[in-house]
Amino acid sequence: MTLESSFKKVKERVYGALENTEMQTGINRGMDSFQSKIPRIRSKNDVQQLRSRVREIKSYSSRNLNELLNQVREAFQNNGVAVYLEKTKSDALSRFEKLTEGDRLIVKSKSLVSEEIGLRGFLTSKGKEVWETDLGEFIIQLRGERPSQMVAPSLHVPREAVARLFERKFGRRFQSDDLQSMVNAAREFLREKLERADVGITGANAISANEGTVVTVENEGNVRLTMTLPKKHIVCTSVEKVVPTTIDAVSVALTQSYFAGYDKPTYISLTSTPSGTGDIEKVIVRPAQGSKEMSVVLVDNGRLEASGGELSDALRCIKCGACQMVCPTYSVAGPAWGGPTYTSAIGLVWTAITGEPEESEYLSYFCLGCDACNEICPVEIDISRLISRLRAKGTGNIVSDLK
Amino acid sequence: MVSLLDRLDIFKSLVDYQHKFGNPLGLSPKELTSWSKGLHFDGGNGTFIFTGSLYQMAPWMSAYSSQIARLESGPLPSGALLKAARRMGSVGAGMISTIAGVDRQFSSRCSSIIKRASELLIQASIPHGYMGEAEPYSGVIFMELGMEEMFSSVANNAYSVFRDRGVKRLITLDPHSTVALREWYPEFVPGFDIQVDHYLEVVKPGRPDSSGTIKGATTERSYAIHDPCLLSRRLGLDEKLREGLQRAGIEYREPVRCRRGTFCCGGPIESVAPRVAGAIAEKRKKQLHDVGDRALVACPVCLANLGRDSVGEDLPVSDVLEVL
The missing domain is CATH 3.40.50.10420 (NagB/RpiA/CoA transferase-like)
Known part of the structure; x- marks a missing residue:
């Protein structure tokens, strides 16, 4: 029952954020501004070459x-x-x-x-x-x-x-x-x-x-x-x-x-x-x-400890935050959809790695699996898949109650 | 004090109904197959249309989500409403229809959508069969909610049905089932060897005139095109979608986030967090409304979530199969 209460706590927090118009104003202004910059990022050949090199690095x-x-x-x-x-x-x-x-x-x-x-x-x-x-x-x-x-x-x-x-x-x-x-x-x-x-x-x-x-x-x-x-x-x-x-x-x-x-x-x-x-x-x-x-x-x-495990791909993250800036759930829930330090998208995986695995599992159910994060990630981390691993783990923990 | 549904409240009903009815919302065989009434299928030599039940379930899912969203908005004076929500979640389609009120007109539209897909396949000279009441649900919602064991079981059962029916090729109608069959079945179903095509990859909408030129009806309305996430980013069919519309003479406009940069409708989390799904849909509808007075989608999940009247701007939403 403790686990379920915690899931509900996350849901309550996220629902509360839906009413926070001040927070949404800030987040949306920032996201709109970022959106206007994406074509420039994509059109620069040198940036694309650099991104490719950094992926290898x-x-x-x-x-x-x-x-x-x-x-x-x-x-x-x-x-x-x-x-x-x-x-x-x-x-x-x-x-x-x-x-x-x-x-x-x-x-x-x-x-x-x-x-x-x-x-x-x-x-x-x-x-x-x-x-x-x-x-x-x-x-x-x-x-x-x-x-x-x-x-x-x-x-x-x-x-x-x-x-x-x-x-x-x-x-x-x-x-x-x-x-x-x-x-x-x-x-x-x-x-x-x-x-x-x-x-x-x-x-x-x-x-x-x-x-x-x-x-x-x-x-x-x-x-x-x-x-x-x-x-x-x-x-x-x-x-x-x-x-x-x-x-x-x-x-x-x-x-x-x-x-x-x-x-x-x-x-x-x-x-x-x-x-x-x-x-x-x-x-x-x-x-x-x-x-x-x-x-x-x-x-x-x-x-x-995460290195070599199923979340290890997150260690390639360069923390540019681009995945957060295109995430639909983040656009309405803001930082309420996150752990103590890292929010939304790859932030859920960081939350798991840095000591809050249960919290990250509850958070994972609010991910749409829409791949917007994957599409923008400069080092091509399959963020959706990593979050789906958190979700599978979260559901795995309660699966015996489903039978 | 607002009462919220737990994961188990949601998951249990989906699992129970899958076991009892073969689909996670508990729709009856009649509701799943009514679209095919009066149609004849020739077997297609191993090629089958695969509805995946998602268009049929869209009106039920929409009603369920709207009702849960209302209940979870509270404040609740007692546990009574939560009990009602739990009951609705645990008794499936029959009770959803009674309590939440399924939009029968929407249901009828969804039947027409599937029927139109079948017609387009015939028009493209692709004879196909339909498994009727035997057609299995793909299991996609279980995978999307992290129930891998359940998904594996449903997928392997579905594959047995496919083999028994001599299925060599499935033509899918929605991006979720397509991704499930193409990407997840090979991982979870040993020996899975069925060709999976999305209808946009094979149909040729529009009708040739006497000179053989393909020409569709030019619409006066301006449609804002909503690229479904999986269709554009995972399946890469954003261009095919536009090609189909161009062939059919449908005018469309691109919203601020389109093609591979598209913005999700919110639908994938409508069962777990319908109010969040609604807030995302509201935002997307605003983006679409900025460029058109109607929206076009190519996915039952988008159709249901963006089409919820209770959410956001007044924006009629059509599926591409309603205009092709």
């Missing part, structure tokens, strides 16, 4: 994950970067507690893995002041919510709601059509935090195993500031982000950006070592202008 990487992890750890150590492979959420959180010991102010850029392990809440509970520097993450931090989409975590929050939120936060009025004023307010507030922060935590779009280079792609400029202004830079990412070479890693990041709907990325950063200079007598001095220390926390949280 990610296929190889997911098949050779353990070998690449050994390689990347060695590469990081050679670069003077501390690297930690953490099996569980609590292992990862303990690591962050140690790495930030004595630090007071922490700034973060967007990292789904950090959401997955509940990093911000954990660090806050340890008495630290933590601020999200990505605008979307900042918005959901202020609202006390979880991300609604992989690339645009506050997709469900329309401009009118952001104006009201910022009015409460900053104590002055914002016109909902004046987006620049809202962005300026966040910039002013966060810049002060960035300048004073002891630690900057970033994610990674991809990491090269051969050189231990972390590749990030962004448009706001906050990732670069987060990794360079504080003295301590910690990368919070997951094991499946490792690919063989730096060129491969850049290819993944570029593809992720294109399929997230951006014409071209504003910034791509490659970070291999803490900052330093050898300009005076060729003696390396750290830090120079950027961080003094760099650490990388590679979170497993179910991925290595």
